[in-house]
Structures are given as C-alpha cells and as structure tokens.
Amino acid sequence: MKIPLSYNLRNLAVRRTTTIMTAFGIGLTVAVLAASMSLTAGLREAFRASGHPLQLILMREGSGAELSSQVSRESFNEVIRYRPGIAKLKSGEPAASLELVNTINLPSKESPDGMNLTNRGILPEGVAMREDFTMVRGRWFEFGKREVVVGSDVASRYPDAGLGRTIRFGRGEWLVVGVFDTPFPARKSEVIGDANQMLQDFQRGSLFSSVLVRAEDEVAMQALTNSLSAEQRLQLDVLTEREYYERQSSSGNLIQYVGTFVAIIMAVGSMFAAMNTMYAAVARRSKEIGTLRVLGFSRRSILTSFFIESMILAVLGGVAGLLLVLPLNGLTTGIGADATFAEIAFQLRVTPEVALTSMIFALIVGAAGGLLPAFGAARKQILTALRDM
Amino acid sequence: MRFLPLIFKNALRNRRRSFLTISSLALSICLLGVLTALYAALFHSSPPPGQELRLVTRHKVSITNVMPTWYKERIRAVPGVKEVIIWQWFGGWYKTEERDRQYFFPRMAAEADRLFAVYPEWEIPEDQKRAFQADQTGCIVGADLAKAQGFKIGDRINIRGSFFPVNLELTVRGIYHSPHESDSLWFQFKYLEQGFESLGWPNFAGTFTMLAESPEAIPGIIRAVDAMFANAEAPTKTETEYAFGLSFLAFLGNVKMILLSICGAVTFTILLVAANTMAMSVRERVREVGVLKTLGFTQEKILGILLGESMAISLIGAGIGLVMAQGLCVMLRQAPPIVQQTKTLTIEPAVLAILIGVSLLLGVASCIVPAWSAARTSILDALRFTD
Amino acid sequence: MSEATGAAAEVIIRTRKLTKEFARDSFRVVALKDVDLDVKRGEFIALMGPSGSGKSTLLHLAAAMDRPTGGTIEVLGQDIGAMGESAVARWRNRHIGFVFQSFNLIPVLTAFENVELPLKLTHLKKGERDQHARTALRLVGLDDRMHHYPKQLSGGQEQRVAIARAIVTDPDILLCDEPTGNLDAKSAQEVLTLLKRLNEEYGKTVLMVTHDPHAAHFARTIRYLDKGELLPEGQAPEDWRTPEPHA
Ligand SMILES: Nc1ncnc2c1ncn2[C@@H]1O[C@H](COP(=O)(O)OP(=O)(O)O)[C@@H](O)[C@H]1O
Numbered sequence A: 001m002k003i004p005l006s007y008n009l010r011n012l013a014v015r016r017t018t019t020i021m022t023a024f025g026i027g028l029t030v031a032v033l034a035a036s037m038s039l040t041a042g043l044r045e046a047f048r049a050s051g052h053p054l055q056l057i058l059m060r061e062g063s064g065a066e067l068s069s070q071v072s073r074e075s076f077n078e079v080i081r082y083r084p085g086i087a088k089l090k091s092g093e094p095a096a097s098l099e100l101v102n103t104i105n106l107p108s109k110e111s112p113d114g115m116n117l118t119n120r121g122i123l124p125e126g127v128a129m130r131e132d133f134t135m136v137r138g139r140w141f142e143f144g145k146r147e148v149v150v151g152s153d154v155a156s157r158y159p160d161a162g163l164g165r166t167i168r169f170g171r172g173e174w175l176v177v178g179v180f181d182t183p184f185p186a187r188k189s190e191v192i193g194d195a196n197q198m199l200q201d202f203q204r205g206s207l208f209s210s211v212l213v214r215a216e217d218e219v220a221m222q223a224l225t226n227s228l229s230a231e232q233r234l235q236l237d238v239l240t241e242r243e244y245y246e247r248q249s250s251s252g253n254l255i256q257y258v259g260t261f262v263a264i265i266m267a268v269g270s271m272f273a274a275m276n277t278m279y280a281a282v283a284r285r286s287k288e289i290g291t292l293r294v295l296g297f298s299r300r301s302i303l304t305s306f307f308i309e310s311m312i313l314a315v316l317g318g319v320a321g322l323l324l325v326l327p328l329n330g331l332t333t334g335i336g337a338d339a340t341f342a343e344i345a346f347q348l349r350v351t352p353e354v355a356l357t358s359m360i361f362a363l364i365v366g367a368a369g370g371l372l373p374a375f376g377a378a379r380k381q382i383l384t385a386l387r388d389m
Numbered sequence B: 001m002r003f004l005p006l007i008f009k010n011a012l013r014n015r016r017r018s019f020l021t022i023s024s025l026a027l028s029i030c031l032l033g034v035l036t037a038l039y040a041a042l043f044h045s046s047p048p049p050g051q052e053l054r055l056v057t058r059h060k061v062s063i064t065n066v067m068p069t070w071y072k073e074r075i076r077a078v079p080g081v082k083e084v085i086i087w088q089w090f091g092g093w094y095k096t097e098e099r100d101r102q103y104f105f106p107r108m109a110a111e112a113d114r115l116f117a118v119y120p121e122w123e124i125p126e127d128q129k130r131a132f133q134a135d136q137t138g139c140i141v142g143a144d145l146a147k148a149q150g151f152k153i154g155d156r157i158n159i160r161g162s163f164f165p166v167n168l169e170l171t172v173r174g175i176y177h178s179p180h181e182s183d184s185l186w187f188q189f190k191y192l193e194q195g196f197e198s199l200g201w202p203n204f205a206g207t208f209t210m211l212a213e214s215p216e217a218i219p220g221i222i223r224a225v226d227a228m229f230a231n232a233e234a235p236t237k238t239e240t241e242y243a244f245g246l247s248f249l250a251f252l253g254n255v256k257m258i259l260l261s262i263c264g265a266v267t268f269t270i271l272l273v274a275a276n277t278m279a280m281s282v283r284e285r286v287r288e289v290g291v292l293k294t295l296g297f298t299q300e301k302i303l304g305i306l307l308g309e310s311m312a313i314s315l316i317g318a319g320i321g322l323v324m325a326q327g328l329c330v331m332l333r334q335a336p337p338i339v340q341q342t343k344t345l346t347i348e349p350a351v352l353a354i355l356i357g358v359s360l361l362l363g364v365a366s367c368i369v370p371a372w373s374a375a376r377t378s379i380l381d382a383l384r385f386t387d
Numbered sequence C: 001m002s003e004a005t006g007a008a009a010e011v012i013i014r015t016r017k018l019t020k021e022f023a024r025d026s027f028r029v030v031a032l033k034d035v036d037l038d039v040k041r042g043e044f045i046a047l048m049g050p051s052g053s054g055k056s057t058l059l060h061l062a063a064a065m066d067r068p069t070g071g072t073i074e075v076l077g078q079d080i081g082a083m084g085e086s087a088v089a090r091w092r093n094r095h096i097g098f099v100f101q102s103f104n105l106i107p108v109l110t111a112f113e114n115v116e117l118p119l120k121l122t123h124l125k126k127g128e129r130d131q132h133a134r135t136a137l138r139l140v141g142l143d144d145r146m147h148h149y150p151k152q153l154s155g156g157q158e159q160r161v162a163i164a165r166a167i168v169t170d171p172d173i174l175l176c177d178e179p180t181g182n183l184d185a186k187s188a189q190e191v192l193t194l195l196k197r198l199n200e201e202y203g204k205t206v207l208m209v210t211h212d213p214h215a216a217h218f219a220r221t222i223r224y225l226d227k228g229e230l231l232p233e234g235q236a237p238e239d240w241r242t243p244e245p246h247a
C-alpha cells in the first residue's frame, strides 16, 4: 500500500519555511556546480564550433599554439602552398592562408587595466577563406593600409575598439574600419589586418605564425595531414582546426575542477542540512507514523514516503539552483586561451547536459540526506511512535 | 555571563541536530576560509622578504611581446635601480611534448654575471656560482626541483624549444636554495642569444628584472621606466615581481569575481542551514520561553539567550571549520602552483578575525527572526504553544 | 517575611470588579466577571469550579501574566496593570512563585540548575545562589536528587522541584494551577503536604486551583468560581457536589 504523494506535498507546504530554506540550500549548491559547468560548457562550445570541418592549422612542431609558432613565407610558398588536395578559391588560387598571430592589449569593460586580444595578420587568401565573415558595420580593411577589422565581441567588450576608433599596437595606430560577425565564436575575439603591415610593426622579418589550409574533401584532408606531417624540410604539427581549438579550451578545466570541488563540499553541507530537516519532519510526525502503521501501512511504505519527501525537497532545490544560474545562460565573458594569453570571449551555456547533471546532483544530495531519517521513521515501533511527543 | 551554561546546554539539546548543523557549518566555513585565504593571498598580500625589492618590466601588451635589449642600459640609469638583468621565459619541452605535469617546471634564461646580484637572497656555494657563470651551456636548478627531478651537479638536461625554436643542451652546474621559490631552472641568456643568431633573429628581451635600492624607490622607478618608453616602439609595464606573478592569473578569467561569487553562495548557504536549525530549535522551545518569562525573565534576556545559543553553534562550527581550512591550505601549498602566492597559503589572523566575525554575524542573522518572535510571544500564548 | 498569620494581616491580593474578556473573531468569552477578591497574607485558598469557569485566568491575572479587560487588581499594594513589561518581569521574579500542572521544568537542566535559574536574575553571587537552591531543594526533600535531569525524576519529584524553583526567590505569593492534576494519589499527597507546610511554617500565601476536593481540603479556605463569577465565601455552585472532607 502506498502513502499518497499529496500527503508529502501537504506536509512540505505546512512546514513552508523549513522547506524553502532546505531547498534553497540545495539550490545554491547546485547553482555553484551548474555555473562552473555552464562556463566550461560554453567555453567548449565556443571552441568546438570554431573549426571548419575541412580546415587544417599548420604550426611549427612543438609550438602548441599559433602565437608561439613560426612559419616563413619561403617555406610556405615552396613546401605548403601548392600541395595537391588543397581546395581552390574562387580566384583559382589554393585555399591556403599564411597568417601572423600576435597578442595586443586593450582595456576592456571588465578589466580597464587591459586584456589581451588576439591580433591576426592575413593576406588576400586569408580574406577569401573567411567566407563565414559578415561585415555587420563598415568594411574589410584595405591591403597596404594601417587598417583593421574587429570581431563583434571585441567591438562590444572593448570600448576603444569600436568602428572608426584608432587603436594603438605595434609601432603605431590602426584605424578600425569594420566590425565583423561570424558563427565561429573564437574568431569573434580577433583584431584582423594586413599581415604585411603587421610584420613590419612586430619586426618579424618574413616570419609568419601559422598556415590555414582547406582540403578538397575528407580524403584529401587525411592525405594532406599525412604528407605535411611527414615533410622533412619543415617540421610541422598538423591539426584540424577543431582539434586545435578544443585544446585551447583547457584553461577552463581549472575552473571546472575548482567549481566541482566547491560544489561537492557544499553538497555534503547541504546534505547534513537536508538530514536535519528530514529528522525534524520524522520527529514531528512521530504520532502520525504510529497512526499510519495502525491503519495498516507497512514499514516499507513509511520508508518510501519519507524518502520521497526528501527527494521532492531535492527536486525543488535542483530547480531553484537551475533557475538561479539560468540568467547566466548567454552571458558573455572572456577567458584567456591556454598558451596564447589572449582573451577569447564566449557565452556561458546552461545546456541540457548541465541541467541534467545538476538535477542528478541535487537528487543525490536529497537521497543521501533522506535515507537515514526515512529508515529511522520506518524503524519506529508503533507504540513508541504513538507515545512520542 | 551567568546564562552561558544554559546557552551551551541548549545548543547541544538535540545532539543529532547539533552535530549535523555544526558539521554542515564547519564544512561551509572551511570552504569559506580557504577561499578567503586564497583571495587574501592573491589580492591583499605583501611580498616575502627578499622579493619586495624586485621589479619586472615587460612589454605593455603581454610577456609574449618582446622589447629591444638596449632598454636595459636605459633602465639601469633610472635613479633607485641597483641592478638589472635580461630575464627571458623559455618554456620548451623536457623529456616529453605532452602537457605532462611531471616534467613541467619553469625554465628561464638570464644574464649569469648579474643574476645573483638581482637575487641576493639565494644561497648557492661560491664555486657552483662560478662554474655556472663560466659555462655558456651551464644551468642552475632550484633545490626543490633538483629533488623532484633527481638532478645532480654534472647532469645533462636537454630542453626542446617550443616558443623559441632552439634546442638546449645544458649541464647542471649548481643548485640554489631560495626562501620562496626553488623549483626553476636558469641558464645563460648568452646561450639563447646564440640560438637567435643562428636563426637570424634580432636580439630582444622578454622581461627585465631589476633590484631596487630601497622600497621607497619602487614607485618612482615604476613611473620613470614606463614613462621613458611610453612612446617607444615597445611600451612597457613595470610592476613588482610579486604583482607580475599574479598577472598569469588573468588568463583564468575574472578570478576576483569568481572567488567572490562562490564566497557569496557559500555564506548564503551557511545562513540558510543555520537559520533552518535555529528556526526548528526555537520553535521547539516556545513553551520554555513561557516558563522563563513566568520565572521573571525579560524579553531582552530571552532574546539574548536564544541569540547566544545560535552564536555558540556558529562559533563551534567556525572553530572546527577554520581548523580544517588551515589543513586544506597546507595541502593546497603542495599543489602545483599557478602563482607563487599560493605557496604560503594560510589563514592569516586578519582572515581569521573576519571569518569569526562573519560567523557570529551569521549566528545572529540566522536566529534573529524566530528568536525575536518567540521572545515577544505573550506568556500565555507561549505556554499554550504546541508545535 | 515568615510572620505568623495575624488577625490584622494585610491584604496582598485585592481585586475589584476584575473582568477578563477574550475576543476571538466575532466571539466574546467572558472568562471573569466583576470579581472582588481579597487575599490576606498567610492565607491558603483553594479555588474550585467547573472547567472553564475562569480559575486559571484569575491566577494568570494575579501573576501579571495577562492583563485584565476591566476592573483593578492590586498585588502587594501595586497596581500591576500599570507596570511595564520588564518591570513586571522583575516583580514576578521577586514576589510570585508559579506552579504549573505540567511542571514545566527545563529538560536540559538538572534539578539543581532548574531551581537556581530564577536566582540568576538576582544580584546573588554564585555561592549564595548555590546555598539558596540547596536550601529550597532540601525543603522539598530532594537534596539527594540535585543532579538528576527532569527525565530521571518521577512526576511527584518533578513537581517538587518545580515548587522548589517557585519558592527559591522567597516570594510572597505562591500561585498553583492544578499542581496535582498530573500526579498519582501518593505524589499528590506529598505535594499538598509540602504546600501546606510552606503556608504554615513559612507563611507563604498560597492560591491553589484544583479540581480535586481532597486537595482542596488542604487549604484553609475554599472559594468557587462559576462561569467567571466568584461566589461568596462558603457558597458552592448549585449542582456542585460539596466535597467531603477526607478522614
Ligand atoms: N486565550 C484565550 N482565548 C479565548 N478564550 C480563552 C482564552 N483563555 C481562556 N479562555 C476562555 O476563558 C474561559 C476561562 O478559562 P480558564 O480560566 O482557563 O478556565 P479554567 O477554570 O478551566 O481554568 C474559558 O471559557 C476559556 O475557553
């Protein structure tokens, strides 16, 4: 025989204050976990979504990130550019872009002392390969001029980098002539200009940073990866664009570790609190338990009933926690990409996965907190229960 | 206070509940303690002796941008600067190219002739010092690093370049002890310069590390150096070595905000847990409040007794939690440091005082509502009260 | 203080047209109506009457635990209706001992600590408090149970501890609301003997509500309340079975 759920609900409603406080305690715990998870989820999504499925990034072996890689113009022209398997641009040129990557520092809204940003210099192929870009304001930069275009995240987060403003880096000032948008989140945090102009400013001679290559198809991509990795004249690391960005997201890991650690300690605390509440519920209803037993409810149904009640508390807590972090969904923030020290803007994502994990977490807290009191209730002798209180 | 025994007995009235509440509070306050200690260490600490006189100048943009080497002589001429050297982060890979913590340690190039003048607190035998300075491919390692990796004098260490495509073949010439940092490897900047030459790169410096003559000279040096290069090709940022270490944290995002919001959530959770317990515990006792009033206790006294009880519970929880927090701090010191500041993590007296204050405040806040309403209940209503 | 009862003993509780109404929603209950009562120092009065007749209400008013809605009540020459909340508390501590039907001991405190509790509101030093509490416990015959918790005592013992607690501040008046209501016959006898002794040997003025005719005969005077009205001395409600004095 089952004790109806409405019995639990009514009891929770009667002890409103306690119910709310306990659930909210669980909720805050869940919120910490969910917030740290949505941060990493957002970060991972930003990076994962940033790769073109057929594009490869070539860097000098061991350099790990574009910023620390060097590829010279000569080796690009001689060894990489005209490989078979590279897709053709509209112009007929191979879809291979030699790029220069630096970090620059601009004051942002969040850190007025300055945040690092990725600054990328590209050549005409580079512009052609960025079909995903749409100029939301202004226009592309002109080659031969000290002009840059900035990603929409840069424009919105860095007051100095708006359209028409000049920013200082390298050897002088650069005019922002356009704001672009792209579905690839990581690219939205870049400041892009003419690579040749930038080479001079950064005294790089003819040393670029990396090469972006688009393969004709999957098969060609595999072949290109193999042949470029094996290339003796140039020691290269060949990564798909996706792999590359995914690696960059590892700086979020620390935050996730810390978040999880904090959430687990808080969870034990909330579990004790839930236990307290449930023990109080059992004590208060001692007589009722006796009566229910006299009416013929079994120990098992008493156990189940109290256990369910603590699970309801947990569900309330989980929902409260998710409601607390939901406003964070879509919130844009920045994090330094691993190894480049440059900031990448991304949005926190309360994904279904985050929600599910948080809910399960809440239920575990509820179960752990409710089990002992429920056993205690079920173990009560009928007569002592009736006599109690 | 005459009512202390009553307060304590009341606090422990329901053993299980008190145990659960105190455990819950202890855990939360432990967490709060560690987070606050971390916050204090990162944002409110002062450099340890030996370090407070050291400054670092880097490119204004980031340490990955470089400056011309001739800056050094200009910096040396700034009043208050005692000594300055070029200091270059090398990075690279040792043994493996994976991001393997086991083989990760800081590797720096520095000008060997002046290195020890800038790091006067290091202890290293004179003969080792000279052997290092005499050998272009020599290196010295910190005592902790030597222990961790098993390096001995005369060992060969090969580092593959990453950021700089230069492979190093080093020989250990000395082992130094430093009071705050003994886990780095230092080799000669000249050796790196040779590598740059063979690559056809111009000479450049990643950072300049300098020693100030006195603490009073520091603000002046910072202003003078940065002003000197403000309009040069590479504008600079000068800060104390201690603060410089912290700038690496920035890549974790807004650490300050993250720490503060977690602290907020934890504090609020404590408040809820404590408030819940106190509400239950006061409710159970409304009748007794009636009895106390019959015996002549005033509202204020009763309020005091109930608040005292709640504060006692918070204090016990805080005491246990802070001891645990100190333990955790000691453990965190062993963890691989991101910044030097965490290596001496501890609950400072100021943090201790703040947290005890906070827990007392939480004790009052969690109890004030039920206690106030219980104390104000009329005698007869209180005596009639059934839960 | 512990003067014998003289013929010209002062009146220490004086009520005139004392009235207490309870208004709940639209309901109005008159619990006490125009009660005129004089209690002289050293008296032992049993208050009897059917349930709901206002006995407890009268005690509560006398202890200033509640305020009248009409008339006056003077205790020890003080108009207690006019006193402020904390003054009343101090006054109660000094002059009134209250004994409940359900003992109302503080469960976390030992017998000794329970008795000592009201003394903590006085200026007495620890040593003096100890001595007073011990004396009170000895008086109720429980000096060997001092360090027992209420749980470890029988009902009769609990009530005696409660009486010790009520008299420890040496109050003038002892108000007892059905003190034997929760006790077996033997314990009740002990408690009543004790109250009688307190009245006779220590000169305490006792006003005791009871349902039990046997208990009432420990008092010197029995007064009846009926539907909130105090019947004249010697008169019982009409349908009241006059209690037979026990042998
Ligand atoms: N707080 C209250 N609210 C409403 N009615 C009350 C209250 N207290 C007592 N009464 C009513 O006053 C009357 C007298 O009560 P009481 O003095 O307790 O009687 P008893 O003689 O049984 O001790 C009863 O009718 C009772 O219902």
Ligand SMILES: [Mg+2]
Residues within 6 Å of the ligand: C055, C056, C057, C177
């Ligand atoms: Mg009554």
